[in-house]
Structures are given as C-alpha cells and as structure tokens.
Amino acid sequence: xxxxxxxxxxxxxxxxxxxxxxxVSYGKMMMWYFxxxxxxxxxxxxxxxxxxxxxxPDAWPIGEQVFRSLPGLNGEYPLIYVALMTxxxxxxxxxxxxxxxxxxxxxxxxVVKWLGLTVIGGIIFLGSQAWEWSHFIHGSGGSxxxxxxxxxxxxxxxxxxxNKGDAIYMDHHFGHLAEPWMEGSPIIxxxxxxxxxxxxxxxxxxxxxELHSLTVNKYIENESHVSGDEAMKLWNAxxxxxxxxxxxxxxxxxxxxxxxxFFFFITGFHGFHVFSGVVINxxxxxxxxxxxxxxxxxxxxxxxxxxxxHFVDLVWVFVFTFFYxx
Amino acid sequence: MxxxxxxVNDSYALNSHHSETEGAAIRKNVWKVTAILTxxxxxxxxxxxxxxxxxxxxxSMIKWSFVILTLVKAAYIVLVFMHLGDERPNLKxxxxxxxxxxxxxxxxxxxxxxxxHLGNSTLLY
Numbered sequence: 001x002x003x004x005x006x007x008x009x010x011x012x013x014x015x016x017x018x019x020x021x022x023x024v025s026y027g028k029m030m031m032w033y034f035x036x037x038x039x040x041x042x043x044x045x046x047x048x049x050x051x052x053x054x055x056x057p058d059a060w061p062i063g064e065q066v067f068r069s070l071p072g073l074n075g076e077y078p079l080i081y082v083a084l085m086t087x088x089x090x091x092x093x094x095x096x097x098x099x100x101x102x103x104x105x106x107x108x109x110x111v112v113k114w115l116g117l118t119v120i121g122g123i124i125f126l127g128s129q130a131w132e133w134s135h136f137i138h139g140s141g142g143s144x145x146x147x148x149x150x151x152x153x154x155x156x157x158x159x160x161x162x163n164k165g166d167a168i169y170m171d172h173h174f175g176h177l178a179e180p181w182m183e184g185s186p187i188i189x190x191x192x193x194x195x196x197x198x199x200x201x202x203x204x205x206x207x208x209x210e211l212h213s214l215t216v217n218k219y220i221e222n223e224s225h226v227s228g229d230e231a232m233k234l235w236n237a238x239x240x241x242x243x244x245x246x247x248x249x250x251x252x253x254x255x256x257x258x259x260x261x262f263f264f265f266i267t268g269f270h271g272f273h274v275f276s277g278v279v280i281n282x283x284x285x286x287x288x289x290x291x292x293x294x295x296x297x298x299x300x301x302x303x304x305x306x307x308x309x310h311f312v313d314l315v316w317v318f319v320f321t322f323f324y325x326x
Numbered sequence: 327m328x329x330x331x332x333x334v335n336d337s338y339a340l341n342s343h344h345s346e347t348e349g350a351a352i353r354k355n356v357w358k359v360t361a362i363l364t365x366x367x368x369x370x371x372x373x374x375x376x377x378x379x380x381x382x383x384x385x386s387m388i389k390w391s392f393v394i395l396t397l398v399k400a401a402y403i404v405l406v407f408m409h410l411g412d413e414r415p416n417l418k419x420x421x422x423x424x425x426x427x428x429x430x431x432x433x434x435x436x437x438x439x440x441x442x443h444l445g446n447s448t449l450l451y
Contacts (some may be wrong), residue, residue: 022417083371321396
C-alpha cells in the first residue's frame, strides 16, 4: 500500500531536504503524532486502572459475572455481549480498510459503499455501548450491606461466614420493589408472607414480590444462592445501606467505587472517541459522495480518518482485555 | 522572498495509487487478517468463560496469554490495518519508539515505586 514508501531512495537524497524523509504528507504525519499522544492517554488510564486494582485490599469484581446479560433475553451469557461489540468494531475497521483500499484505486463508488458501512458499524457499536451503560447503571437486583455477622448455609450446602459490611444481592423481582421501598415510597409496604417476607405495592398497579432467595459473593467469587429460613437470617441482619446499580457515588458491583468510576471513564472516553469518529466519518462520506476527492485526484483524507478509526478499534482491544477479561 | 523551509512535494498521496491486481492482493490479505482477529477474540472469550479467576498458576498463565493475544491483535491492527508495516522504517520508529519508551517507563514506575506508600511491595503478586 505504501507506494513511495517502498521505493528505495538513498539516505543522502532522503534527508537532503526538499521532501519528507518519511515519504508521507504533512496531514498523515500529524495524524500519527496525534494518535501517539492519544494512545499515551489511554495507556495512562489503563495503567491507572491496573494500579488501583492491584493496590485494592478488597476483591475486585469478575468481568464475566458483571457483564453477562443480553438485551431482551433472560439467563446468563458471560462476556457474549462485549465479545459481540468487539466483533462489530473489528468488522467496521475492516470496512474502513476496504474504503481506504478503494480510494487508492480512485474507485469512488467503492469508497462511498465501504465508508457508509463503516458509519453503520460505528452507530451500532455506540448503540450497544448505550445499552451496556444503561444496564450497568440500573443493575440487576440491587444489594444491601449486612449490619452484623451472620453464618448461613447456601442451597448447595456450603457454609458462609458473612461479615458485617458484606454485600448481599437481591433477585430482580424483589430488588425492583425494594428500590422505591428504600427510598420511602408510601405505596410499598413490607409484609409477612407464608415463607418469610414480601413487598407489596398498592395503588394504581398491584404488585408483590416475595423474598425467595438471596445471593452471596455475586460478583467477586463464584456466587451462591441462599433461600428459605437462611435467606431470612440474611434479610434480618440488613443495614440501612442499600445500593441499586451504579452511579457516581455508589455501585452494587464492588466495595470500591473506583470500579464504577473507571468503567464510566474508560469506556466513556473510548465511546466519545467512537462518537467523534462516526461524526468525522459521516462528513468524509458526504465529501466522497459529492466527488470532492475525485476532483482532488486522491483519497488521502479517507486514509487519515481511517487511521483514527483503526486507532479506536485498537484501544477497544486493550479495554476489552484489561477491563473485561482479566 | 521565496521560502525554502517548505516541503515542495507534499502530495505523497498521489504516489500511493495502485492497480486492480495490487488491490486484489491487498483485499485478500485484509480478509485473512480479519479471520485471524476474529479467531483470536473468540479464543479469548472462550478462555474467559471456561477458566475462573483464582490464585492458581493456571490462572496466571491464562492472564498472561490474554496479554500476549492482545498484543498480537494490536500488532495486526497497527501493521496491516493502519499499514504502518508498509511505511518507511524511520516513520515506524518515530511512531513506535517514543510510545514504547513512555509506556514502558510508566508501567515500570507504577510497579516498582507505586506501592511504596502501602509498605508492602508483594501486593502486586
């Protein structure tokens, strides 16, 4: 693809002035410099993440247990959604390479087609990220912290010694009513039921959710479910400290707020790059469509935005490994 | 006065045109790299699902293979998709050397000095 770059030119001629010793144009050179500096920013962020994680005395959440939902489906699909997002971004990177390649052959319709597909891929990725953020912020069922030490036997027979301050996780149905109940909603009351307790919502809609089971160690180890009288022991030992999903002050996934903060900042900063990439791609798409580059007789602009777009993909490969996998 | 500090031939883009046959070869290579990247991602996800985090030797091996696979993917993206591999060697060095130097130094300083305030340098392991 290099053209001039692969031609052999003597050192004296190359550095003798009057031409770029790198055989690239000013714009492309500056795009590379920008990418180096941007990559340093992301490198710094991921290093900070690793540092905070390594120096944390409490267990760090496991990626495949935090991120295991798919839109519109019940059940557990560890990392499948994130893998899908990765795949979408890789594919949109491929369509971008093909757009650049078409540009090198001055094939306008090819550039327009592949660049259009790249824009679509970028938009799908952004939509996926929006769903993931929304899911992360709303959480699954919420948690509360224990006010005292409790020893319980889980359904699988394991005995857990839970300490004051440990997080206990509610299921989706119970947590859904527990959130407004904790916030003091007047239409929701806690009542005794045949097997324990239930939350009852009266008013326009009648709902009730019984406390069937609670989960311990949900995100930090292999989770275990506790039900029946043992679950009531955990429920009765609850403190006032409830947490649903994640925000800037609280999160149900980890003791460390830095976990949620790094999630928001790293994936948010990356998502902002994707967003600006999509906007620039759209501009270049219309310029290509209107024949600006055809009149210019070269498609180097596509190559420059292509570098940026591949960089976004490159960063995601690292975020995927260090935030989700490890 | 005529300026002599400007690079006269700035339009290197015009030099990188290629023919239909060259294009076909490049496209073939692109699809090959796509297949490799997809395969590596699938392997990573499967490893993540099968192996659970633990304090064992196996897990630390898994962890390092994640890092290595990621670096392999990164190399393919940078060298083929961003076609840095086809650029002049001095451009390659100008892009890669400062980055590796600074990130290497940052990692070194985080690992070697960063835990001093905790008074326990074994925490990392």
